[in-house]
Amino acid sequence: MEVNAQFNDPRLEKLDGFTVTINSESQRANITLNRPPYNVVSMVERDQLRLVFEALDEDESIRIIVVSGEGEHFSSGGHIKGFLESSPEHVSKLAWNIAAPARCSKPVIAANRGYCFGVGFELSLACDFRIVTETTRYALPEQKLGQIPGSGGSARLQKMVGVTRTKNIVMRSKRITGQQAYDWGIASEIVSNDDLEKAVDDLVAELLTFSPLAQRTAKKLLNDTDDALLSTAIELEGHCYSRLRSSEDFKEGVTAFHEKREPKFTGK
Template identity: 35%
Template sequence: MSAALEEASTERGEFIRISEPEPGIWVLRLNRPEVMNSWHAAMRRELADVMAEIAASDARVVIFCGNERAFSAGEDVRGMAGLTDGGTRKFRAVARAIHASFDLIEAIEVPFIAAIEGVAAGGGMELALSCDFRVLGGNARMGLPESNVGLIPGSGGCSRLVRCVGAPRAKQIVMLEGVMKAERANELGLVTRLVEAGQALDAALEMARALAAKAPLALGMAKMVINTCADVDLETGRRLERLGQSVLKKSNDHVEGAQAFIEKRKPKWTAT
């Protein structure tokens, strides 16, 4: 575990352990080590609750991590057998609930970082794709192996992957690659930063500090505008940029940032 986390206040939560090692920086540690941090219904419910808490908080940056063996191996196969017992309509309702938690990560106007050691497969990789940044340790492995069991990545994997690396590479990753080593994931454009094995969380904390030092409203607006621009035409994207800029122009943080620049000092952000 990172030295910063060892010195942090006591973690809370059951399947998703929450700590705040530094003001404004939240670390969410996936905590089902006996099954490689794979997902089950209770863990997904806890994730939804944590996302609601973050949305209402003053968090500046959020980091997801696991342990040295696994970020997350995806859905717990022991709980999958009964998902279609109530018919396909019930299954699609469950799928919508899974999507909803990952969608919140994209929607909350705070930067999210996935710090990945070990395996991030299936739903684990889909969680990582929903984050804004991915930091991988050298021994990490990522992949979407659902085709090996007759499925496709169905919790945002296909749709987010297209936005991340484009359709040709998305097809390659889903249909050919399987679970990839960190270097290969980096070659295919999935990685923000590749570091030595065991250093992903420390590198993510370093990135989080850099983000937390910036204007929070501006980062949130940038995340929202960039995510939306991926889904709209160029002119609509430009209009959204202008609208977002006009909102920030009226903010106290912009006034403070400009004044701090003139006075050659660090700005004091208030997120207002």
């Protein structure tokens, strides 16, 4: 059963431009950008999204978080006037807020349909999985405003696709299709527009079959070693492997394998 999420933080008493629902049966939280038709993201919304991710990360009943947009588009980007109205100190926090999905210990899926521009693209890049359709259009159009991406977009993108393609997207404000995003390794999966929700449901179901402890460990390891030397990454991988070796989930996984049954992981 899906219900509206309740938060103790008074700053989340009234959500600005998005909704949060929780499905206890599927251990899933849904963050839906909800300012149609283009789901423009306000400055207040950026702050609240960070707080929501932090709250959902602490909720032990939730295993997976899905971020999507209401209607035909994920998001056309941020509220432009908000940049001029905000203080330099507030603007300096933009990247930290939008990086919340990456800091979250749980798997985060972005369901990207239609426009996915500016902060919409940057928020998606901070997620672990991006599922796109033939309608998806990714872009970082800040050059048209005399600006550059300010919430981690160019930095994350360069890690994924290299400097040449990133310059083409950032310096020319060039849009790329869902197919290009998949071919370049930005998107995890491409499906038909009508199948987006089913693809997300299937991925959630698949991720729930794994050990939550192993999932959290894998995500943190991969994030922490993104800039590391190969030798350092291998060393850290070994330490993580050793720690999981003593977990109850690993024991259950090995036992289930030999007993030819599905494992029942508890996250311990």
